[in-house]
Amino acid sequence: xxxxxxxxxxxxxxxxxxxxxxxxxxxxxxxxxxxxxxxxxxxxxxxxxxxxxxxxxxxxxxxxxxxxxxxxxxxxxxxxxxxxxxxxxxxxxxxxxxxxxxxxxxxxxxxxxxxxxxxxxxxxxxxxxxxxxxxxxxxxxxxxxxxxxxxxxxxxxxxxxxxxxxxxxxxxxxxxxxxxxxxxxxxxxxxxxxxxxxxxxxxxxxxxxxxxxxxxxxxxxxxxxxxxxxxxxxxxxxxxxxxxxxxxxxxxxxxxxxxxxxxxxxxxxxxxxxxxxxxxxxxxxxxxxxxxxxxxxxxxxxxxxxxxxxxxxxxxxx
Numbered sequence: 001x002x003x004x005x006x007x008x009x010x011x012x013x014x015x016x017x018x019x020x021x022x023x024x025x026x027x028x029x030x031x032x033x034x035x036x037x038x039x040x041x042x043x044x045x046x047x048x049x050x051x052x053x054x055x056x057x058x059x060x061x062x063x064x065x066x067x068x069x070x071x072x073x074x075x076x077x078x079x080x081x082x083x084x085x086x087x088x089x090x091x092x093x094x095x096x097x098x099x100x101x102x103x104x105x106x107x108x109x110x111x112x113x114x115x116x117x118x119x120x121x122x123x124x125x126x127x128x129x130x131x132x133x134x135x136x137x138x139x140x141x142x143x144x145x146x147x148x149x150x151x152x153x154x155x156x157x158x159x160x161x162x163x164x165x166x167x168x169x170x171x172x173x174x175x176x177x178x179x180x181x182x183x184x185x186x187x188x189x190x191x192x193x194x195x196x197x198x199x200x201x202x203x204x205x206x207x208x209x210x211x212x213x214x215x216x217x218x219x220x221x222x223x224x225x226x227x228x229x230x231x232x233x234x235x236x237x238x239x240x241x242x243x244x245x246x247x248x249x250x251x252x253x254x255x256x257x258x259x260x261x262x263x264x265x266x267x268x269x270x271x272x273x274x275x276x277x278x279x280x281x282x283x284x285x286x287x288x289x290x291x292x293x294x295x296x297x298x299x300x301x302x303x304x305x306x307x308x309x310x311x312x313x314x315x316x317x318x
Contacts, residue, residue, distance in 0.1 A: 007038035008233070011059035011313075012240030017212040018046050018054040027215065031056050034218045035236055043068035043204070043246075047180075049091055052201035053212055057246065063311040064246035064298065070175050071205035072155065077196055079167040079183045084193030088123055088180035098192045100165045107162055110189045111169075114182055115157050119149040123181050152177040166197070206248050213239055243313070244281060244295040252281040253299070253307055260284045260296055264314075268306035277301045279310060 014035075018027045024045035032040040041062040043055045052075075057065045082100040085092030130138065130145045138145050153174040161168035171179065180196050187194025202209055218236065225232040253271035255263070262269050263282065274280060282299045286292035297312035 005038045007032075007036050009038050009059055010035060010233075010237065010240070011061050011243055012057075012237075013061050013243065013245055014056045014058065014240055015207055015212045016054045016056050016218075017214045018051055019215055020051050021048050022215075023048050024054055027054060028056055030215060031218065032058075034222050034232075036232070041065050044073075046201060047089065047199065049089055049196075050199040050201060052199075053204050053207065053209070054201070055204055055207065055246070057243075058240065060313040061243040061246065063313065064243060067247050067250075067298075068204055072172060072174050073177070073201055073205075074170070074172045074203035075179050076160075076198075076200045076202055077169050077171060077179055077183065078198040079169065079186065079194045080197040081165040081167065081187060081190065081194045082192050083195055084184065084187055085195045087195075088184040089196040089199070092195065096193050100192050102190050102192060104162055106190065107167065108159065110186055111157055111159060113189065114186070115154050117151060117153045120152045120178065120181055121149045122147050122176075123178050123184075150176060154182075167194075170202075172203075207241075207245065211239075211241065242295065247279075247281050247298055250279050250281045250298065251275050252283055254283050254285045254293060255307070257284060263296070263299065263307065263309050264312055266309055268302050268304070268308040270305075271299075271307045274301060274305065274307055276305070280307060282307060282312070 016031055024042050028042045037058045039062055040056055040058050043065045046054055055068050083097050084095045156172040158170040160170055183194050183196050221235040222232050225235050253274045255269055255271050259269040280299050282296050283293040284296055298310045299307040300310045302308045
């Protein structure tokens with residue numbers, strides 16, 4: 001007999017406002033404990049020194065976390081000019097200190113070079129892997145390994161404040177963009193060095209910022225449920241967003257129950273109105289109520305124009 005998993009089989013996405021100095025994995029494990037969830041995964045780590053939006057997928061929602069990893073992000077960052085560090089943030093050792101003699105015009109000219117599409121070489125202190133090990137492990141041992149540059153896009157970069165040696169920026173970037181690297185490159189371009197003093201992720205894709213919840217709020221709801229002698233799920237589960245929010249933006253197709261059964265068994269199916277290629281959200285229509293649709297996952301259009309399974313949810317056995 002298969003070992004039964006500990007926890008509740010809940011599905012959905014929690015928009016956690018990750019606290020300062022907590023690792024993303026620690027935040028994930030804490031949220032999983034509070035929800036008593038069987039399965040959970042986050043959608044792209046934030047540095048311990050960074051705060052802000054960390055979507056956590058529960059249950060079948062973990063199948064769609066990759067789509068959030070691949071989406072664009074928005075950050076607010078405070079750069080400290082005049083000091084360059086090993087990690088390009090306030091946690092690293094000081095590499096150099098220089099006098100800051102930068103005008104606002106010089107700063108604006110430098111910022112302009114980062115807008116649009118460019119190549120970026122990931123930091124040695126990133127979590128990218130080389131020969132099976134994350135780069136930051138090599139960096140901590142003083143080992144420099146080759147890293148390939150990759151295309152990034154800065155969709156928007158707004159200067160919010162420039163006072164003395166501090167610069168506040170609001171920056172909307174494509175997946176895989178390292179803000180620390182942008183700030184380090186900015187400091188080198190200005191000739192004075194720079195590092196990230198504060199970093200906050202305000203948005204992931206189109207997720208609404210007003211749906212973010214803090215760890216303190218979750219703990220408080222858990223305590224309230226205990227005090228009121230009700231199941232914590234009564235207060236906690238309404239905070240979860242539906243799984244399909246992780247694939248917002250993909251075109252949707254609708255199939256019937258029979259086709260859904262075929263799809264769940266690995267077979268491609270026909271869906272009217274499907275695009276010529278690419279990924280699609282897949283919904284099952286209710287034969288009794290045409291306006292009711294159940295999200296069952298993501299499909300991909302194959303060479304025959306059929307919808308083949310890509311990430312399909314599993315029906316819980318009763």
